[in-house]
Amino acid sequence: MRKFLIFLFLFSAVLWAQNLDFTAEDNPNDDGSAILLKWNAAEIGAATLRITKLEENGDTTLVYLSSDVIGQYILGDGIQPKVPANFRLQALDVTGNILAEKEVTAVAKAQWFNTNKISLLIMAIILTAAIVYYIFSARSGKELYIRKIAGLESIDESVGRATEMGRPILFIPGTLDLDDMQTISGLSILSKLAQRAAEYEARLIVPVCRSMVLSTAKEVVKEAYLRAGRPDAYDPDAVFYLTDDQFGFVAGVDGIIVREKPAANFFLGAFYAESLILAETGFASGSIQTAGTAMPSQLPFFVVACDYTLIGEELFAASAYLSKEPHQLGSLKGQDLGKAIFLVVLTLGIFLEIIGVHFLKDFLTIH
Amino acid sequence: MVHFFEVLGIWIGALLTFAIFSFLYKDNPFYKVAEQIFVGLSAGYWFVYTIFFILLPNMYNPLTENFAANWIKLIPALLGVMMLMRLIPSIEWVSRFPIALVIGTTSGVFFLRYLKSDVINQLTATIMNPFSGNNTVMIVGQILLVIGTFTGVVYFYFSKKHEGAFGVTARIGIYFLMISFGAAFGYTAMARISLLIGRLQFLLGDWLGIIQP
Incomplete structure (x- = not known):
């Protein structure tokens, strides 16, 4: 026992x-x-x-x-x-x-691939392939349609107005550095605007608040004047640095607006609390104003105080719309295909969720 | 002596505040003086800040303290020197290389970052059963979220003209955007009022002592 x-x-x-x-x-x-x-x-x-x-x-x-x-x-x-x-x-x-x-x-072993991000890889491949395809299509001479973007029609109007009035055009490429896509988009538009200003012999003023943006903006404006066949008209002092400080920069630009009284103001880039101060001062001085930013919190101020506003994505589409260059047009068309896929997947995903199938949402979720 | 400089600082602050406020009437010499002081001081401040808080701790100190472990920092240093070549007209083209590097890197990095945050995450957050919820308000909110997202994306589709059913959908999208802008405007306007209150507290409290700060 x-x-x-x-x-x-x-x-x-x-x-x-x-x-x-x-x-x-x-x-x-x-x-x-x-x-x-x-x-x-x-x-x-x-x-x-x-x-x-x-x-x-x-x-x-x-x-x-x-x-x-x-x-x-x-x-x-x-x-x-x-x-x-x-x-x-x-x-x-x-x-x-x-x-x-x-x-x-x-x-423990290191992995080459993070399988949690497969959906990101698939989306990146589709977008990249679409962009490359459309770039080659545009290069081969295929006509790629882009709808009219109202805010950009103001460029010719603004330059013409500035020329007639004998007043300058003010351009602000935002208050962030060159590592922000909005600043790069703003500088792309500056290129087209500077070319038009060179053709019409209108004076351009570009105050900036970052050293890297200063160098790039100078390069962009100089090339635009060369493209317009007016290298002699290029003024190296047209693009100048004020200060890195947000409100110090605003104070300086406000002073320029009230003293120079530009015929047209362009605020295209990333903006924070300074957006309304700039736009209001420009409005008070009687300038025709075009603004564009992808900062959701600042868009309301530009919408109420400016004549034309490029909302978010329109800022990024603007340079392609203006330049009609194959690589930019192809990029925009590729992104449009991405949006179409987004809508299809969204619709399908919602339908599957309603009938209780969660496969698609689980697959797309990045952990 | 400390008290004297404290009082002097408050007086200068109050006078400069009035000088800036005078811009509400029109441009005038007081505003011009305040503006130039502000711009000049801030430019100088950021210059010193860049040297002592960016250049020295990120480049000079690591290189002088342990060169073997930090020699890679010479690459950004070289790119910085290349940027300065802009000051010499005959070789200013050299500055294009660091600019190209920054723009190219930015585009590449942000492509994936935005693809994740603005596309995939947005998509998964919107893929839901809009009719599931504890109450009517939640269900209505979810339906509005789905409709707003769908029509908003349609508005930013540039390859098709806004006409017909597509145009109506895009118009609904812009209505959603404008309503959200209106709400954001009101919210931020309230925040700006608090900034004004802060300045008035400085004038009436720190400066005049009429109210307790």
């Missing part, structure tokens, strides 16, 4: 140990610096689960304490790629006695 009880005890202990499920594996989609630990101790009835890391020198480091009998934990500290790491899970009762324990080993 005694032997039987001992056997029963040992058998139960083995059974409990077998019921303690604990695994350690490489955490997927990373640079090999994390291990994914998973456990299931539901059948043991443990109060606490203690996970420790077994170091090479025999020491142990506490990794995680959990009261959840089923769970997982991603360990990112002290894990080296391609180096085996040993872990021990101990299931403890309320008094701290060990009910069962298990040791596992795992090796």
Whole structure:
């Protein structure tokens, strides 16, 4: 009987140990610096689960304490790629006695691809292919249609007005640096505006607040005058630096607006709180004003205070619309195809969600 | 002495505030003085800031302290020197290389960043069952979100003329945009009022001492 009880005890202990499920594996989609630990101790009835890391020198480091009998934990500290790491899970009762324990080993590995971002890769490939296709189409002479963008019709009107009145044209390419797409888009439009100003012999004023933008804007304006066949009319002082400070810059530009009284103001780029101050001063001085930004919080001010406003995406489309250059037109058409795909996927996704199928949303979600 | 400079600072601040406010009437010599001080001081401040908080900690100090580990910082330093070539007319073309690098890198980096934040994340946030929800307000809100997103994207489609059913859809999209602009305008106008209150508190509190700041 005694032997039987001992056997029963040992058998139960083995059974409990077998019921303690604990695994350690490489955490997927990373640079090999994390291990994914998973456990299931539901059948043991443990109060606490203690996970420790077994170091090479025999020491142990506490990794995680959990009261959840089923769970997982991603360990990112002290894990080296391609180096085996040993872990021990101990299931403890309320008094701290060990009910069962298990040791596992795992090796972290770096992955070349993050499969959580497959949807991003697919979208990037489709967009890139579409843009390349349309660029080649445009180069081969195919007519690519772009609808009229009202705000851009003001360029000719503004330059003509400035020429007639003998007043300058003011252009502000935003208040951010060259690492912002809006600034680059603004400078693209400046190129076309400067060319038109050179053709009509209208004076251009371009105050900037960033050194990189200063260099680029000077280059853009100079090239535009060369393109117009008027390199002699190029004034190196037309593009000048004021200050990096946001409101210092605004104060300077406001002073220019009230003293020079430009016939036309262009605010095209990234703007913050200065948008309304600039636009209001320009409105008060009687200038014809065109603004464009992708800053949602500043668009309302431009809409109320300017004659024409390029809203968000229109700013990015503007340079293609104005230049009609194949690579810019192709880029815009490729993006339009992307928007069409967006609408199709959106419609399909909503339909699937309504009927209870979540596959598409799960696939698109980037973790 | 400290108290004297404190009072002097408050007086200068108050007078410059009035000088800037005088622009509300019209351009005048007081505004011009305040403007020039503001522009000049801020330009000088950012020049010093760039040297002490960007150039020295990011380039000079790492290179002088541990050149072997930080030699790669010579590349941006070289690009910076190339930018300065603009000052020499005969070789100003050299400055085009760092400009091209910055623009190219920006375009590449932001292509993926915007594709993720403005396309994929926006798409997954809008893919929902608009009729699921705890109450009518939530359901109506979700339906408006879906319609607003769909029509808004249609408005920014440039390859088709805005006419017929497509034009109507685009028009609905611009209505959604204008309503959101109106709400944003009101919200920001309130924030601007708080800026004015801050200035008035400075004048009436710090300067005149009429109110407790």
